[in-house]
Amino acid sequence: MTKDQERSFIARITCDEINMTFFDQVLSASHFEPGGSRSPIPPNVVTTFEAYDPVTQTMLRTGGRKSTAMVVHFKCYNDYYNLQILSEAYYQKYFSKGGKGVLGAYPASGGNTTSFHLLNGFHQIITLDDLSSSQATLYLKARNAGIIKKAIWRDPAYSTCFTDESGDVVTFNLQILERHVSTPARSTPYT
Structure with a gap:
């Protein structure tokens, strides 16, 4: 097993302990x-x-369809990760920056797929080697760009989106389900 395989893992991911999803899952x-x-x-x-x-200019938690934590495969390359979605909505797509600079679910596109560094509380790059517990709180940083922030996609959605350009820095909470997973063996989405 290579070092990259040893550092790859599957985890449930939330943002500031709020479940994540996609616009088409919560908007009409x-x-x-x-x-x-x-x-x-x-x-x-x-x-x-x-x-x-x-x-009120505040965010209110909602239930929504399928309000369970999203499952993501963190595939390691040296000290950065590609994030492949293993949940039902957008199964096997990747977190990547779209044309408007916000994170979305996109097919793999080689070197154009956005890669991420995992950062600890001091904004230092970490890998699975540094995560001894199955629970972790960290920051995501788009490789060769900025730390991921949460912003409001205003009119007409008034929903949160994620970008490295503007907004409030957020933490991501991980519940590590499997360690040392270079390629997910499961052929069906996690729920």
């Missing part, structure tokens, strides 16, 4: 229709089970 279909008064927004953008209240 009308948000994705072209034309009309609403501008189309990408359905595959990563979000959380929260809703933004523009009046």
Whole structure:
């Protein structure tokens, strides 16, 4: 087993202990229709089970369909990771930055797939070797870019999105399910 295989793992991931999902799992279909008064927004953008209240300017937790923690395969390459989704929505797609600079679920695209460094509380790069417990809280940093932040995708969605460009720095919580997994053996999505 190579060092990269030893550092690869599968984990449930949440953002600040809030489950994550995608726009099309929490917003109505009308948000994705072209034309009309609403501008189309990408359905595959990563979000959380929260809703933004523009009046109080606060985030409110919501239930939503399938409000379980997303499962992701962290495939290691030296000291950075590609994040492959193993949950039902967007199964086997990757977290990557889209055209608007926000994280979404996209097919693998070789060197164009966004890679991430895992950072500890001091913003130092870590790998699975540094995570002795099955629970971890860390930051994600887009490789050759910035730390991932949570921002509000305003009109018309008023939902959270993730970017390295603006917003509030957030922590990601991991529950490590399997260690030393270079390729997931499971052929069906995790629920």
